[in-house]
Amino acid sequence: MSNKFMxxxxxxxxxxxxxxCSKKLGQFKSDYFSLNPEPLEVQGLNVPAVVSASIxxxxxxxxxxxxxxPVLVYEAGETASAPYLIQGENVRANGTVxxxxxxxxxxxxFNVVYTPEMAQSALYLDFAVDQNGKKYALPRVKVGTGVxxxxxxxxxxxxxxxxxRDGFQRIINEKYAADIHFLINQANVRGSELSKEGYxxxxxxxxxxxxxxxxxxxxxxxxxxxxxEGAYDFNKTLAERREQTTNATVLGQLKKDKxxxxxxxxxxxxPEDWEGFRKLVEQSHIQDKHLILDVLSMQNDPELREKEIxxxxxxxxxxxxxxxPQLRYSRVQASINVIGKSDKQLMDLYASxxxxxxxDEILYVATLTSDNNKKMEVYKKAAELFPQDYRTxxxxxxxxxxxxxxxxxxxNFEKALRLNPQSREPEMNKGxxxxxRGQYSNAYQSLGAAAGVPExxxxxxxxxxxxxNVPQAISSFGDVKSNNAALARILNKDYxxxxxxxxxxxxxxxxxxxxxxxxxxxxxxxSMVLSNLRQAAxxxxxxxxxxxxxxxxxxxxxxxx
Numbered sequence: 090m091s092n093k094f095m096x097x098x099x100x101x102x103x104x105x106x107x108x109x110c111s112k113k114l115g116q117f118k119s120d121y122f123s124l125n126p127e128p129l130e131v132q133g134l135n136v137p138a139v140v141s142a143s144i145x146x147x148x149x150x151x152x153x154x155x156x157x158x159p160v161l162v163y164e165a166g167e168t169a170s171a172p173y174l175i176q177g178e179n180v181r182a183n184g185t186v187x188x189x190x191x192x193x194x195x196x197x198x199f200n201v202v203y204t205p206e207m208a209q210s211a212l213y214l215d216f217a218v219d220q221n222g223k224k225y226a227l228p229r230v231k232v233g234t235g236v237x238x239x240x241x242x243x244x245x246x247x248x249x250x251x252x253x254r255d256g257f258q259r260i261i262n263e264k265y266a267a268d269i270h271f272l273i274n275q276a277n278v279r280g281s282e283l284s285k286e287g288y289x290x291x292x293x294x295x296x297x298x299x300x301x302x303x304x305x306x307x308x309x310x311x312x313x314x315x316x317x318e319g320a321y322d323f324n325k326t327l328a329e330r331r332e333q334t335t336n337a338t339v340l341g342q343l344k345k346d347k348x349x350x351x352x353x354x355x356x357x358x359x360p361e362d363w364e365g366f367r368k369l370v371e372q373s374h375i376q377d378k379h380l381i382l383d384v385l386s387m388q389n390d391p392e393l394r395e396k397e398i399x400x401x402x403x404x405x406x407x408x409x410x411x412x413x414p415q416l417r418y419s420r421v422q423a424s425i426n427v428i429g430k431s432d433k434q435l436m437d438l439y440a441s442x443x444x445x446x447x448x449d450e451i452l453y454v455a456t457l458t459s460d461n462n463k464k465m466e467v468y469k470k471a472a473e474l475f476p477q478d479y480r481t482x483x484x485x486x487x488x489x490x491x492x493x494x495x496x497x498x499x500x501n502f503e504k505a506l507r508l509n510p511q512s513r514e515p516e517m518n519k520g521x522x523x524x525x526r527g528q529y530s531n532a533y534q535s536l537g538a539a540a541g542v543p544e545x546x547x548x549x550x551x552x553x554x555x556x557x558n559v560p561q562a563i564s565s566f567g568d569v570k571s572n573n574a575a576l577a578r579i580l581n582k583d584y585x586x587x588x589x590x591x592x593x594x595x596x597x598x599x600x601x602x603x604x605x606x607x608x609x610x611x612x613x614x615x616s617m618v619l620s621n622l623r624q625a626a627x628x629x630x631x632x633x634x635x636x637x638x639x640x641x642x643x644x645x646x647x648x649x650x
Contacts, residue, residue, distance in 0.1 A: 114153050114218050117230050121145070122214065124233040128640050129161075129212060131203045131240040133557030136161070140197040140214065140232055144175075149187035151177040156217040159199040160229070161236075163210035170199045172217075207236045208638045235640040239607055242576055242600060243554035245524040250487040250498075251514035251544045253480035253505070255452035259429045262307070266422040267291040269335060273316075273417060276330035278338045291423060292342060298425045299348045307424040308352035311335050316416035317361035318409075321391055325360035332358040335419035352424070361391055362416045369412045381408070432457055439467070448475045455484065464488045472501075479509035486518060495522050513539045517548055524552060547571055554580075572600045579604065584612055599629035603636070610641045618645055626650060 123141045130136070140159060149155075154176040160169045174184030175195055187193040199212070212233035218225050267287040269278055282288065298304040313332035315324040336356050343351060370378050430438070430450070438445055439454045446454070451474065455467040468485035475481050486501030499522045505515035517539030523532035529552070536552060539545045547569045553562035554573065559580045566574040570593040578587035591597075591605050602625035609617025622642075626633035633650055636642055 112150065113225070114150050114155065114220065114227065115148060116227055117214070117216055119230050119232060122230065122232045124212065126237075127233055128235040128237055129199075129210075129233055130237040133240065133555050134202060135200055135557065136203050136207065136236055137198075137200040137557075138212075138233070140199060140212075142175075142195040142197060144187045144192045144195065146192040147189060148192060149175065149177050149189055150220065151179040151189050153177045153218055153220045154180045154182055154184055155227075156219075157197055158215040158217070159197060159232075160213045160215055161201055161207055161210050162213055163206045163208075165206040168201045168204075168207070169215075170201050173197045203236065203238065203241065205238070205241075208238050208640065210234075210236055235643065237640045239576070239639075239641060240554065240557075240580055242604065243551050243573055244600075245521045245548070245551050245555075246493075247572060247600070248521055248547050248551055249544050250490050250521060251483075251517040251539065251542045252487060253452075253483040253512065253514045255456070255480070256449040257429065257453035261427040261429065263425045263427060264422060265291050265294045265425065266420055269338070269419045269421065270414070271331055271417045271419075273414070274319075274327065276327060276334050278334050283338070283342075288421070291421060292346065294425065295343070295348055295351070295423055296346050298423075299346070299350065303428045305426045305428060306348070306351040307426050309339060309354045309424070310422050311339060311354070311356035311419055312422075313356070313358040313419040314362040314365065314416055315358075315360055316413040317363050317366050317391065318395055318413060321360060325358075328358040328360050331417075331419050332356050335421065339421055363391065363394070365416050366412065369415055370408075373411060375407050375411065439470075443470050444474055446474075448478050448481070451475075452480060452484065461488050461491050465492070477508060479505040479512050479515070482508065483512070483515045483518065486515070490518065490521065495525055498522060513542045513545075517542045517545050520552075521548055524548075524555065529556070547573060550574060550577060570594055572598070572604060575601075575604055579607060579611070582611075584608055599625045599632050601625075602628070603632050606636070607641050610645065615645060618642065619647075619650065622647065623650055 121142055121144060123143075125139050125141065129138050142157075154174060156172045156174055158169050158172040160167050173195075174182060175187055176182050176184035178186055178188055180186075185193075185195050187195065197214070201207075211231055213229040213231050215229045216227035218227060267285075267290070269282045269288065271277075272279075295306060295309075298306050311332060313328050313335055315328040315331070317324070336354065339354065343349075367382070370381050375381070435446065435450055435454050436457060439451065443451060448471065451467065451471045455464045455471070458464060458467075465485065465488035468481060468488055471478075472481040472485050482501045483505040486498040486505065489495075489498035489501065499519065502515040502518045502522070505512060506519070516535050520532045520535030520539065523529070523535060532552060536545060536549050539548070546565050546567050550562045550566035550569065551573050553559070553565055554577060559577055562577045563574075563581060566577055570590050572591075572594065575587045575590040575594075578584070578590060587604070587608055591601055591608070594601050602621040606618045606621035606625065609615070609621060622633070622636050626636075633647075636650070637647055
């Protein structure tokens with residue numbers, strides 16, 4: 090081969106190699122990419138997604154690396170997600186390798202914190218190429234349009250704060266009792282029994298109730314017993330006679346005391362009080378009481394029980410002295426209802442002399458109005474009159490929270506906790522304010538400390554929604570019927586459950602109707618969309634502006650609303 094030919098061939102190879110090394114990466118096409126979800130969707134507080142790239146064969150040069158940056162572009166600006174590195178097979182870096190000959194698939198993550206301006210937006214990919222130190226940019230590629238922001242309707246501000254309950258009871262039932270004991274095998278009521286303090290006090294209570302308009306004798310019961318020794322038939326007759334003589338005694342005393350209104354006198358008798366016998370033996374110091382208890386547990390027949398216990402000769406003597414006499418008695422019990430102040434009396438007293446009310450009464454007065462400003466006024470007075478009662482400050486904070494004065498509310502929740510560090514209602518309420526402030530770690534701790542508070546379920550549900558954990562939110566909401574609970578079902582695509590919850594909300598507001606419109610959009614019901622958006626806008630005009638930017642309604646013309 091001549092030198093001239095060899096030189097020519099070498100020149101061709103060098104030229105070819107130089108051309109290969111200097112070749113630039115081609116432009117990426119939108120066809121290479123798909124977005125999930127499409128459109129983007131807010132989850133919790135963020136907009137997460139995955140851009141799937143399918144790079145064709147002989148596209149990704151072996152010596153090139155590409156930094157791909159997802160950028161969400163909107164009218165007020167743009168927000169970039171973390172860049173992602175793709176590289177050719179000859180590049181030494183930490184990116185995802187795409188083979189030149191075969192191409193490859195790449196999953197590019199996207200995640201940014203949502204702001205309302207992003208509702209109308211587009212997602213682009215920017216490409217910065219580094220090819221053997223030579224850097225250049227490729228045209229950005231659009232891969233998605235808009236952000237569905239329905240999840241942002243979750244709101245701690247609409248959660249009902251936890252009320253520290255008042256202990257007011259309109260009717261308080263009191264029970265008083267006295268025992269009348271009998272001698273063995275006898276049923277006559279002895280005068281000495283009627284002069285004992287217990288029976289005298291019972292009579293005094295009945296007289297006081299009969300003379301007091303705020304007390305009502307609901308009823309009197311007589312329960313008579315015979316001790317479990319001797320024949321069963323004899324004991325049955327004896328217990329019944331004791332019931333009769335006790336009834337006659339009680340009725341005679343009521344007549345003597347001129348008590349005619351005493352509800353109903355009811356009575357019953359127990360032939361052999363084995364249950365009372367067991368309890369007294371268990372409480373006694375009889376040396377071999379375990380032998381007696383064994384007999385009771387092993388033997389159900391009353392006569393065989395007595396026979397075996399009598400066979401324990403030393404023990405039976407102790408029973409006869411200590412236990413059996415206590416089982417020969419009648420118990421007289423009176424049920425008396427104490428009638429508290431009426432709602433009108435309480436409200437009149439609050440207006441004229443609030444200091445005459447108890448803490449429970451003034452806290453109850455606050456529940457008699459649905460006007461939040463009036464509730465706040467009552468709780469302020471309650472906190473003034475009862476500054477050591479944590480409930481007054483918690484409930485005052487509750488009304489301030491409803492009014493949107495979150496700083497004042499938080500201060501009073503903290504006061505309540507200082508007064509009662511174990512109280513759970515102010516812990517939950519602190520958690521609500523912390524969520525509104527974006528202090529989610531603190532909120533989680535506060536809500537966890539409020540476990541068992543009835544309102545805590547909805548509060549935790551909102552917390553989980555704002556963390557993007559829809560299944561856990563649904564579990565926390567349970568049977569709660571609220572906008573937040575309905576939203577969780579919508580995000581979970583359980584539209585039938587969402588419809589039922591929205592229909593069951595007792596006082597629908599603008600958000601209720603807006604969510605119903607979203608439900609209509611997702612189920613293809615145009616009339617449902619328009620009628621509910623119209624109602625939402627009537628209650629809150631800002632809802633119409635939101636709807637016009639909302640990707641949920643992109644398929645509908647809202648110009649006539």
